[in-house]
Amino acid sequence: MVVSEEAAMVIKSYQDQAEQLLKEYALADPFRPYVSIVGGIFACKMVYDLTRLISSVHFKSYPNLSKFQRTEWNNRAMSTVHAVFITVMSLYLVFWSDLYSDDRLAGPVTLRNSPMSTFVLGASVGYFLADLGMIFWFYPDLGGLEYVVHHLLSLASIAYAMLTGEGQLYTYMVLISETTTPGINLRWYLDTAGMKRSRAYVVNGVVIFLSWLVARIILFIYLFYHVYLHYDQVRQMQRFGQFLVLVVPLVLSVMNLMCYSTP
Template identity: 65%
Template sequence: MDVTSYQNQAEGFVKRYLLSDPLLPYTSVLAGIFLCKMVYDLTDSYSSIHIKSYSALTKMKRIEWNNRGISTVHAIFISLMALYFVFFSDLFSDQTSLQGLMVLRSSPLSNFGLGVSVGYFLADLGMIIWLYPSLGGLEYIFHHSLSGVAVAYSLFSGEAQLYTYMVLISEVTTPSINLRWFLDTAGLKRSKAYLINGVAIFLAWLTARILLFIYMFYHVYIHYDQVVQLNTFGYLLVFVVPIALSVMNLMWFGKIVKGLKKTLEKRQ
C-alpha cells in the first residue's frame, strides 16, 4: 500500500506540476539538457566497450565523438516530431476543425518537442563555447544561437510553431553528417560505407535543407494573411531565420557537392 501511495503521489506531482501547461515549457527545456548529459555518458560508456578505435582517440576527439552522439539522438527525436506535426498531425492543418489562426496553434506535445530542442541547443552551445574552437567555429555559434532563439520564442509565445518545425526537419541530415565524421575518425574513409554515406548526405541535404525550405517559403506566401498578424518579433523570425539558414545551407551544400565529386573521382 505504501508503494502504491507513493506512486500515486509521484504521478500526481508530475501531472500537476511538471506537465502542467504553465510549467511544461520550462520542464521540457530541463529535460532536454538532462537527456544531453545522459546520452553523452551512454555514448562514452558504449564506445569504450564496443568500439576498439575509441580508446585510441585523444581526449578532445573523444569529447567530440560523444558530443556528436548527443546531436545524432536529438536529430532523430526532433526530426520525427517535426515530420509528424508538419505532414501527419491535424494541429496545423487548414482543414482541421480547430479554432484560431494556424500560426498561433500549439499543443502540450508540440511544446514538449520544442522545449527538448531548446535544451539541446543550450547544452550544445555551452559545450561549443567552453571548448572553442575545438567543437566548431563562429558559424556553429551563429547557427545554434539563431536556432535556439527562434525555437525558444516559438515555444514560449506559441507563435509560428508550424514553421519552426518545418525548419527543424532539416535536422534529418545530422545523423549522416555525424556518421561521416565517425567513419573518418575510425579510419574508414576509403570504405564503401563512406561513399554511400556521402551520397546519402547529398540527397538528404538537397531534400531537407534546399527543397523543403522552398516549400516553406511558398507556404508562408499563401498564408501571409495569417503570418502578418504575428507579433513583430515572430514575424521577423519567420523570415530572418529561414533566410539566414538558407544561405548557410547553400554554402554548405556547395562544399558537400565538391566533397562528393572528389570522392567519386578517386574511386574511378
C-alpha cells in the first residue's frame, strides 16, 4: 500500500510539472498560435486516419471505391469535423460570449481578442494548411482554382487575425459560413454510396439550399452592415487588416452568390 501511495505521489508530481511546462511554454502567449497550428494539423491527420480505419470496417461501399475516391472520402471527413468545430466556436464567440459585445467597454471590437479566440483560429489555420496541401498534391481532383483562391484568402485572413489579434470578430463571422460544409460533404457521400435517388438526398439538398442562403448570403449582408456601423473602429486597424476586412468578405460573397445561382 505504501508503494502504491508513493507511486501515486510521483505520478502526481510529474503531472503537475507537465501542466506547469504546458502553461509556461506551450500555451504561453508567444507560442500559443504555433502550438494551435501544429495541433490543428495533427488533428486533421488523426481524423483522416480514423476515417480510413472506421470506413473500411463499417461501410461496405468503401473498399469498392477507387483509390482516389477513398482519399476524397477521408478528406471530406476531415473538413466536416473542422466545419463542426469552427462553426460551434464561431457562433459562441460572435453571438453568445461578450468578447465582441458593443455593451462591453473594452476598446474597439476590431482589436479585441482572447487566448481562446486566438487558439481556435490557430487550429483552423492548421486545417486550411493541411487541406490546401492535399488540394495542391492532387490538383485539380480535390478542387480547382476556386478552392485554391478560397483557401488562400481564408488562410491570409485567419492567420492575420491570429497573429495580430485584429479583426477576429469579422474573421469568425466569415467562418460561420463553414456550417454549410457538412451538408455538402454528406451530399457527396450519398452520391458516392449510390443513394442519389433516396429521400435523404432530397432533404439534404433542401438543407444545403437554406443553410447556404442564411450562412453565406444573409450573414455576409449582416457582416457588411456591421462593418458600416463600426467603420471608425475598422480604421483603427493596420492597413493590411483593413484591406482583409473590406476585400476578403466581398470576394467570398461574390463566390458564394455564383455558387448559389449555379443549378
